[in-house]
Amino acid sequence: MNVLGIGGYSHDSAAALVCDGQLVAGVAEERLTRVKHQGGAPREAVAYCLEAAGLKPDDIDHVGCYMKPGFRMARRIAYRITQIPRSPIYSAVYAGYELIHNARYIRDMRSLCGPGAELHYMEHHPAHAASAFLVSPFDEAALLTIDYIGEWATTWRGKGEGTHIDALGSVNYPHSLGVFYSAITDYLGFMRASDEYKVMGLAPYGEPEYYDDLKKVVCMNEGADYHIDLSWTTWQSRPGSRHGYFSDKFIERYGLPRIEGEEVEQRHKNMAASAQKLLEDYVLQMVRALHAKTKSKNLCMAGGVALNCAMNGRLLREGPFENIYVQPASGDDGIAIGVAYQLFHEATGEPRSFEMQDARIGPEFSDEAIRAALDSSGLYYERPDDLETSTAELLAKGRIVGWYQGRMEFGPRALGSRSILADPTLADMKDRVNNVVKHRESFRPFAPSCLRERASEIFEGCDDSPFMLFVYPVAESWRERLPAITHVDGTARVQTVDANLMPRFHKLISAFEERRGVPLVLNTSFNVMGEPIVNTPEEALNCYRGTGIDALAIGDYLALKKGV
Numbered sequence: 001m002n003v004l005g006i007g008g009y010s011h012d013s014a015a016a017l018v019c020d021g022q023l024v025a026g027v028a029e030e031r032l033t034r035v036k037h038q039g040g041a042p043r044e045a046v047a048y049c050l051e052a053a054g055l056k057p058d059d060i061d062h063v064g065c066y067m068k069p070g071f072r073m074a075r076r077i078a079y080r081i082t083q084i085p086r087s088p089i090y091s092a093v094y095a096g097y098e099l100i101h102n103a104r105y106i107r108d109m110r111s112l113c114g115p116g117a118e119l120h121y122m123e124h125h126p127a128h129a130a131s132a133f134l135v136s137p138f139d140e141a142a143l144l145t146i147d148y149i150g151e152w153a154t155t156w157r158g159k160g161e162g163t164h165i166d167a168l169g170s171v172n173y174p175h176s177l178g179v180f181y182s183a184i185t186d187y188l189g190f191m192r193a194s195d196e197y198k199v200m201g202l203a204p205y206g207e208p209e210y211y212d213d214l215k216k217v218v219c220m221n222e223g224a225d226y227h228i229d230l231s232w233t234t235w236q237s238r239p240g241s242r243h244g245y246f247s248d249k250f251i252e253r254y255g256l257p258r259i260e261g262e263e264v265e266q267r268h269k270n271m272a273a274s275a276q277k278l279l280e281d282y283v284l285q286m287v288r289a290l291h292a293k294t295k296s297k298n299l300c301m302a303g304g305v306a307l308n309c310a311m312n313g314r315l316l317r318e319g320p321f322e323n324i325y326v327q328p329a330s331g332d333d334g335i336a337i338g339v340a341y342q343l344f345h346e347a348t349g350e351p352r353s354f355e356m357q358d359a360r361i362g363p364e365f366s367d368e369a370i371r372a373a374l375d376s377s378g379l380y381y382e383r384p385d386d387l388e389t390s391t392a393e394l395l396a397k398g399r400i401v402g403w404y405q406g407r408m409e410f411g412p413r414a415l416g417s418r419s420i421l422a423d424p425t426l427a428d429m430k431d432r433v434n435n436v437v438k439h440r441e442s443f444r445p446f447a448p449s450c451l452r453e454r455a456s457e458i459f460e461g462c463d464d465s466p467f468m469l470f471v472y473p474v475a476e477s478w479r480e481r482l483p484a485i486t487h488v489d490g491t492a493r494v495q496t497v498d499a500n501l502m503p504r505f506h507k508l509i510s511a512f513e514e515r516r517g518v519p520l521v522l523n524t525s526f527n528v529m530g531e532p533i534v535n536t537p538e539e540a541l542n543c544y545r546g547t548g549i550d551a552l553a554i555g556d557y558l559a560l561k562k563g564v
């Protein structure tokens with residue numbers, strides 16, 4: 001039984017393939033087309049999944065898609081009609097857009113469906129929930145999904161048992177914590193629906209000065225639901241109007257939005273801190289109510305908001321659940337996994353037999369392909385006897401090294417397949433990595449990859465965090481030794497590296513520890529700002545050549561720049 005899942009369409013399109021209950025391949029379209037957050041039909045991603053499994057289109061039995069088009073269109077157009085008195089032109093344009101979008105979506109999904117396959121449209125939030133629960137280590141779990149908007153739901157709660165998922169309630173548009181956080185992102189001069197992690201990174205530099213007041217914008221109801229006081233917002237009637245997604249009332253209270261490129265002032269930092277605290281406190285309250293209702297020890301989360309690792313860390317520390325699982329691609333791309341598993345279990349009735357412990361389900365390239373790319377690049381390279389130790393020596397000398405190994409990760413994080421590594425003990429390393437390759441905002445922290453068996457010594461409460469989706473406090477005694485990965489609030493977004501799952505990466509970090517005394521390296525994604533993470537060896541070599549990366553460990557080879 002071969003089931004193809006399609007995630008995303010408005011943005012972050014992706015495909016994943018489940019064969020006989022095993023997840024054999026998955027990739028986001030952006031990595032193949034090189035257009036960040038690429039939407040539309042993920043044709044190249046589908047082609048990759050088929051090729052990786054050695055299948056033809058007519059070998060696919062079922063295709064699952066991430067949204068129910070009729071439900072989405074009916075609800076959204078009906079809502080726009082209610083908004084005609086407030087904004088007639090926008091409402092009419094939006095309704096027309098919905099009709100066109102819907103027709104295109106159906107056409108594109110049909111075009112991805114091979115001759116023998118059955119096409120299924122799945123409901124968005126249950127599919128998000130399935131994308132975490134059905135590949136989690138738990139037989140039963142409470143489920144929480146929070147995003148911008150699905151067909152109509154924006155926040156959804158449920159319970160999973162075996163292969164079965166039950167809904168327990170939802171919050172619907174225009175009430176959306178995801179839209180609120182995106183609107184704050186836009187207000188702070190960053191790109192909505194893309195740069196939310198910048199708000200999260202900025203938050204620890206501020207004080208939650210506006211927290212109490214923002215609770216009048218997003219209001220917690222009795223129990224676990226919330227609503228937005230729409231007098232503060234414009235997204236429900238006319239998004240992107242004069243002051244972004246907030247009304248004149250909001251601007252009078254909090255001041256004009258920051259324009260991109262303007263200085264980040266203290267009030268911006270305070271707004272980020274206030275919004276982050278509000279998000280964390282509200283989700284914590286929701287999670288407590290969900291725990292009381294489900295009595296489960298386990299929680300699975302998905303949706304774009306579940307990528308907020310500062311929030312996730314707090315849920316782990318302060319929330320009632322013993323275990324929390326967030327799938328590495330918890331945004332719309334990862335829904336591809338959810339729909340594929342939902343359909344697989346529905347079609348076969350088989351129990352679960354797969355647990356997603358590893359995000360590396362994307363393209364990989366042979367030794368011949370890597371060597372051919374190196375030869376045609378004209379760059380100097382060697383084949384060291386011990387690549388891991390040679391790389392560790394370079395890192396210990398303060399070099400910045402590209403680390404390109406095996407299959408690409410699914411999801412937004414680089415986890416040791418398409419990474420840039422550096423020494424986390426050097427105080428100037430954050431600025432150096434930023435200056436020579438990443439060119440990103442100075443307030444954003446870099447993350448560590450740490451030997452799994454050593455993580456709990458250094459990061460409080462951290463036993464296992466393979467997907468870098470939880471923030472942990474760095475133990476007081478380690479903070480000064482790890483300036484390049486310790487954020488201003490004393491936390492770090494940790495990846496734990498398991499010796500059995502990632503022997504080469506584990507060996508490299510161990511060799512680094514022998515030289516520098518810390519069992520971790522700084523790990524950031526292998527790309528420059530604004531571009532997707534590199535996929536092919538040629539892309540890795542171009543990024544290496546065009547930036548200040550000192551060396552590149554690619555497959556079994558080590559490319560070195562002059563004087564390194």
Ligand SMILES: [Fe+2]
Binds near residue numbers: 124147148304
């Ligand atoms: Fe979503």
